[in-house]
Amino acid sequence: MIASSTTLWAQSDQADEDKPLYPTAEFAEGAKEATVIDSGITARVFQERRPQIDPDDDVPVLQVIVNGKMVLEHVGTASGMSVPSMSASIVDIDPTNKSKEVYFSSYTGGAHCCSEVVVATETDKGWVAVPVGAFDGDGDYLQDLNDDGEAEIVTVDNNFLYTFDCYACSAAPLVIKTVRDGKLVDITTEPRFARAHRDWLRQLEADSDPVERWKSPGFLAGWVAASIRAGEGEQAFKQLQKHWNLATDPGEETCVTGGDIDTCAAKDRKLMKFPERLRLFLDHNGYHF
DSSP: OOOOOSSSOSSOOSSOOOOOSSSSOOOOOOOOOEEETTEEEEEEEEEEEETTTEEEEEEEEEEEEEEEEEEEEEEOOOOSSSSSOEEEEEOOOOOOOOEEEEEEEEEOTTTTTOOEEEEEEETTTEEEEEEEESSSSSSOOOOOOOSSSEEEEEEEOOGGTTTTTTTOOOOOOEEEEEEEETEEEEEETTTGGHHHHHHHHHHHHHHHHTTGOOOOOOOOHHHHHHHHHHHHHHHHHHHHHHHGGGGGGEEEETTSSSGGGGGGGGEEEEEOOOHHHHHHHHTTOOOOO
């Protein structure tokens, strides 16, 4: 393995890796439900059969209770597992409203996939569930990257996984999201997270073999993208061009519009070697240097 694409660094050297960073509902052994209470909010999570939603499998359920009243219920996707595989944390994500949020993650099953994440948040119109997405990993993506007391949702750009190499061979840049006024907001490129991108880049480099990395298109694609986010993209791409062996690269037919090669018009098809393909991919996915 060149580098782990989704193993995010610990938030603090002193943090206990097994202890959640925020108040979290944790299932006792054999329990069918779990509850966490913080700041006047109760989050209850459980798994049960709801035939009108899924007649074959139990589904994960989040209930948010404030002042004794249920203000929100969200039903997730069934994993097909008999043991509950979900969690809920009470955490401040949106500082513009009156209440903390409830971060709900549930496992949906699948290879390298997926934890489905939803954030329950209070708006002027009441509590709403904001879908964040489905990601590989354990679903624990909360970090306070800039130590301002507000948690961010930190994952990686899944567009880089499998695109140039196998999953385990691939690296990917960070993606940082938050919730504001009941909407999901991408804050990846905000200057206040520059240090987080630099730290992630250094971790990718530390986890890779300094010789083998120049032979791995999956690692190099994510590394260049992470370098762009860290403000080092131009230098990284020059290093790639310097080390990549063009003589042994047969090239790959690529759609110059950035679309799927299977549906690409003949006039838009071109044989490209890896550095050229990567530059095209980066441009089409918003990575510019």
